[in-house]
Amino acid sequence: MPSAVSSSQGAVAALRLGRLAAMGTVAALILIAGVWGSWGTAQHVMLTKGREQGTIAVTRCGVDTCSGPFTPLSAGARARGNVVIEKTAAVKKGQTYTVIVKPGTDDVVRSGPAGVLYAWVPLGGALLLASVVVAGGLRLTRAAWVLAGAGVALLTAAFATM
Template identity: 50%
Template sequence: MLLVRNGLLALVALVLLVAGGWTSWGSARYAMGVSGREHGTVKIASCDEERCAGPFTPEGKGRPRDQVSLTEAASPDAGERVTVALRPEGDRAVRTGAAGVLYAWVPFAGALLLASLVVAGGLRWRRTAWGMGLTGAALLVGAWVAL
């Protein structure tokens, strides 16, 4: 019975980590430059509750766009320029650089924090849980400081 319980708790922790990693990878691959998309800068013109938008100027080849949008939380104030990579949709951008990469991995950081609670409370692997929790907290603090 103990083996089944530990197996189920390990599976829950693994599912949390995979879900957080999968969610983060959707934006992180563009922020880290793994996916070969257009890179350039956006001058933030306006922001609403969720997204900021502005004109896109490509680096090298590519076409300029009148308006692309990126997440408001990853955007600086209006009038500032930020380096971005375009997602496949073409009108959505992901911030690049250290701030963009850290912001993209925030869902994984949250998954690390949640999984650390399962690992500490259920599996009683306290050192592993501390490592996971501190790593998740460091990612969250790093993203908050970098933005």
């Protein structure tokens, strides 16, 4: 017959396992969401073969977007009178940026190192958030510091290149 001590140890072990499973799942979901949020833009910037590449001369800016004429740089790209780019702190009226056209649209995204790093900013935020879950929920402080360091490095590099 099991004693009260051995059954309470079993309950503590089950709770610990449940906490690890729950927090591990939360951390994994946060990281998956970060990759998912980044991939929508990153795929256009990183997989450039066959995509229209060129420059945008920003002539107008609204609340969320800026626009201007597109000048092609790659073979097969066509000039457009007006394309739209997301308005960020790094996009200013009167400036010219190298961009890639999203297929089937008149929307463009920044290209080059600045575009790649900016595309992965949601992952940088997810790494920071997941580090808190890993440190507090999983009690893996070294892994949490690695995640946080990677997130800070990614966000800092994106900020510096923009």
